[in-house]
Amino acid sequence: MTALVPFNFDIGSAASPSIKMPGVKTAEKRTALIEVQDVSKVFGDRSAEALTMLDAGEDRAAILARTGTAVGLNHVSFDVAEGEILVVMGLSGSGKSTMLRCLNRLIEPSSGTIRVRGADVTAMAPAALRDFRRHSFGMVFQHFALFPHRTILGNVEFGLEVQGMAKPARRDSAMRAIELVGLKGWDARYPSELSGGMKQRAGLARALAADAAVLLMDEAFSALDPLIRRDMQQELVELQRRLQKTIVFVSHDLDEAIALGGRIVLMKDGAIVQVGTAEAILAHPATPYVARFVEHIDVASVLKVGALLAAVPIVLRSQEDPAEAANRMEAAGCGNTLVVDAAGRLLGRTDIAALRRVPNGQGLERAVRSCARVAATASVKQALPVVAAEAEAVAVVDEDGRLLGTIDRVGIINALARRSANPEAAS
Amino acid sequence: MNWSVPRIPLDTWCDAALDWLTEALSGVTRAISHSVSDWIAELTTLLQAVPPPMIILAFGLLAWRVSGWRLSIGSMLGFAFLWNLRLWDPMVTTLVMVVLSTAASIAIGLPLGIVAALNARTWRVVAPCMDMAQTMPSFVYLIPAIPFFGLGPVSACFATVIFAMPPTIRLTALGILQVPGELTEAADAFGTTRWQKLVKVQLPLALPTIMAGINQTIMLSLSMVVIAAMIGAGGLGREVWSAIQRLEAGRGFQAGVAIAVLAIILDRITQQVSRRAQPR
Numbered sequence: 001m002t003a004l005v006p007f008n009f010d011i012g013s014a015a016s017p018s019i020k021m022p023g024v025k026t027a028e029k030r031t032a033l034i035e036v037q038d039v040s041k042v043f044g045d046r047s048a049e050a051l052t053m054l055d056a057g058e059d060r061a062a063i064l065a066r067t068g069t070a071v072g073l074n075h076v077s078f079d080v081a082e083g084e085i086l087v088v089m090g091l092s093g094s095g096k097s098t099m100l101r102c103l104n105r106l107i108e109p110s111s112g113t114i115r116v117r118g119a120d121v122t123a124m125a126p127a128a129l130r131d132f133r134r135h136s137f138g139m140v141f142q143h144f145a146l147f148p149h150r151t152i153l154g155n156v157e158f159g160l161e162v163q164g165m166a167k168p169a170r171r172d173s174a175m176r177a178i179e180l181v182g183l184k185g186w187d188a189r190y191p192s193e194l195s196g197g198m199k200q201r202a203g204l205a206r207a208l209a210a211d212a213a214v215l216l217m218d219e220a221f222s223a224l225d226p227l228i229r230r231d232m233q234q235e236l237v238e239l240q241r242r243l244q245k246t247i248v249f250v251s252h253d254l255d256e257a258i259a260l261g262g263r264i265v266l267m268k269d270g271a272i273v274q275v276g277t278a279e280a281i282l283a284h285p286a287t288p289y290v291a292r293f294v295e296h297i298d299v300a301s302v303l304k305v306g307a308l309l310a311a312v313p314i315v316l317r318s319q320e321d322p323a324e325a326a327n328r329m330e331a332a333g334c335g336n337t338l339v340v341d342a343a344g345r346l347l348g349r350t351d352i353a354a355l356r357r358v359p360n361g362q363g364l365e366r367a368v369r370s371c372a373r374v375a376a377t378a379s380v381k382q383a384l385p386v387v388a389a390e391a392e393a394v395a396v397v398d399e400d401g402r403l404l405g406t407i408d409r410v411g412i413i414n415a416l417a418r419r420s421a422n423p424e425a426a427s
Numbered sequence: 428m429n430w431s432v433p434r435i436p437l438d439t440w441c442d443a444a445l446d447w448l449t450e451a452l453s454g455v456t457r458a459i460s461h462s463v464s465d466w467i468a469e470l471t472t473l474l475q476a477v478p479p480p481m482i483i484l485a486f487g488l489l490a491w492r493v494s495g496w497r498l499s500i501g502s503m504l505g506f507a508f509l510w511n512l513r514l515w516d517p518m519v520t521t522l523v524m525v526v527l528s529t530a531a532s533i534a535i536g537l538p539l540g541i542v543a544a545l546n547a548r549t550w551r552v553v554a555p556c557m558d559m560a561q562t563m564p565s566f567v568y569l570i571p572a573i574p575f576f577g578l579g580p581v582s583a584c585f586a587t588v589i590f591a592m593p594p595t596i597r598l599t600a601l602g603i604l605q606v607p608g609e610l611t612e613a614a615d616a617f618g619t620t621r622w623q624k625l626v627k628v629q630l631p632l633a634l635p636t637i638m639a640g641i642n643q644t645i646m647l648s649l650s651m652v653v654i655a656a657m658i659g660a661g662g663l664g665r666e667v668w669s670a671i672q673r674l675e676a677g678r679g680f681q682a683g684v685a686i687a688v689l690a691i692i693l694d695r696i697t698q699q700v701s702r703r704a705q706p707r
């Protein structure tokens with residue numbers, strides 16, 4: 001008896017749930033928009049000496065003791081792909097803000113190169129750099145940094161005004177950005193009249209107004225209370241999807257990194273310790289530091305349903321003969337199963353008794369009833385209530401509603417138990 | 428005691444420097460001084476010719492614009508009081524002096540303060556000069572002022588500006604340095620030129636502080652009127668000065684009160700301007 005697999009790709013066996021999910025693009029495949037190569041930063045007067053010590057592999061404390069210079073970045077290299085959200089994480093003082101500010105040279109890197117769309121930012125003359133900042137970067141700050149003497153409109157149009165855009169045109173663009181972040185009607189107010197969440201919306205609008213390809217966000221939501229913060233994270237993800245911005249987001253909060261859903265760059269003492277998705281970092285922490293960093297993380301919110309798929313023994317197609325289908329199921333010893341249409345999209349569930357009741361000459365659809373389903377991209381945490389409410393394994397579908405497999409309680413419990421007991425043991 | 432270290436001839440040096448400067452410059456400065464003092468005299472006469480009620484009303488309107496009816500009525504009463512004391516003409520002379528000195532202080536002090544804020548080296552030069560200008564007895568400026576500008580209102584203005592300008596410089600620099608780093612960083616991040624950053628961010632945010640500096644400059648100019656009268660500035664200062672010389676206590680007191688009233692009116696009005704400059 002062969003399991004009917006009406007899909008255009010492989011479903012892995014339950015034992016190896018490593019599945020290529022369609023629709024979940026891997027960032028690495030896209031072209032790099034920002035390339036950071038071997039960038040170091042030392043703060044202080046004796047930077048040349050400090051740099052040689054750094055190259056010789058001496059550690060931060062030794063360099064500070066000998067030269068009195070603080071090491072902000074230690075040979076950092078990474079790429080940011082076009083249209084991705086990259087989250088730079090690390091404990092306080094790990095060099096996240098320094099890294100971010102090196103990208104638009106608010107902080108001058110001591111060595112290394114940074115390229116944006118192939119252009120070497122580190123070699124730019126002041127005028128070229130200004131032009132680049134105006135057109136390629138939008139920045140959002142932790143404490144909003146709105147200009148208190150300007151209205152919200154005045155703040156949002158600031159970048160365009162600096163570019164020298166004529167007043168009517170920049171008003172239009174600014175108003176559109178204000179609308180985009182949901183601040184319509186607040187344009188004539190002053191920043192002091194807005195709540196924290198609204199201020200940061202204004203900050204976001206200001207960064208969006210110039211329509212720059214890259215958004216640099218330094219702990220942009222850290223000053224907001226948790227509820228507003230979660231809303232803003234969701235809205236940012238939504239905006240990013242719509243506008244296809246490339247976002248470099250600094251955060252010290254792993255939950256935030258997970259909510260934003262992109263790759264994570266983990267920093268410690270000015271150096272990068274690991275780069276990867278939240279799932280990958282959770283599954284394979286590169287160092288004990290990373291393991292400690294992620295140990296408090298709620299695995300269920302990181303783990304995607306798509307990673308826990310079990311294959312379905314028998315899948316029925318809607319154009320099959322009901323009686324034959326019932327026979328097949330009986331032979332395989334399964335009382336009920338899932339039904340898909342010709343394109344592999346999930347229609348619902350049926351059982352032998354229902355199939356037998358279908359009058360002769362009628363299609364199998366008559367026996368199909370609707371059933372619960374979860375998206376492959378949903379986290380286990382989101383899927384839990386659905387799985388808990390269902391007696392049978394729950395169908396997992398992709399973005400187009402095609403059946404990928406199922407997920408059940410046992411699978412979830414096993415996965416959670418394995419990962420929280422020892423993250424390194426998990427695959 | 429036997430001092431073997433020779434005395435530093437500071438006085439001789441100063442004399443030599445002053446002589447040299449006088450030799451080199453006084454021709455020009457005196458010529459300028461002449462035309463400027465003529466101009467000041469004309470302006471003063473012109474304003475004195477305006478009927479006092481019109482000027483009183485103008486100040487009332489100004490006060491009403493920047494603050495409200497309270498300040499408006501207060502300043503009109505104050506000016507009416509000065510008029511009643513028959514001190515109107517000296518008051519106008521003093522007012523012209525104060526306004527001109529303040530204008531000169533702003534014209535020089537504001538750019539200097541801006542440069543000092545943006546450039547640490549300039550600050551290191553300007554700061555001790557200001558300390559000296561403010562702590563040196565102000566009579567001392569009168570001595571070199573006379574060979575350059577002669578007796579009269581220009582010398583008085585010169586001494587007044589040196590004494591009254593430091594707060595404008597200091598508070599302009601302070602105001603700019605006090606702009607939160609996050610805001611200048613934001614300006615940089617959006618690609619501002621130095622000038623754009625100054626005009627669009629730093630100066631507007633420093634404005635209340637700068638206005639406080641200008642307010643102090645006005646007050647210090649007023650405090651110089653009596654000293655300025657010693658070199659022929661005229662106005663309320665001369666009233667006080669001649670009363671002192673003739674031991675007329677009543678007249679001296681009356682002129683002193685007049686200066687105080689003028690000071691209070693100018694102070695309140697400029698303070699309100701400063702407060703209105705506060706970003707919300």
Ligand SMILES: Nc1ncnc2c1ncn2[C@@H]1O[C@H](COP(=O)(O)OP(=O)(O)OP(=O)(O)O)[C@@H](O)[C@H]1O
Nearest residue numbers: 043070071072091092093094095096097098099252
């Ligand atoms: N202007 C500066 N002068 C000297 N040292 C600096 C300067 N800016 C940053 N540093 C040092 O560089 C290191 C990294 O700082 P950075 O601000 O990038 O950390 P961070 O990861 O952003 O921390 P946080 O989460 O607290 O914002 C710190 O050790 C800090 O002391």
Ligand SMILES: [Mg+2]
Nearest residue numbers: 096097098218
């Ligand atoms: Mg930081």
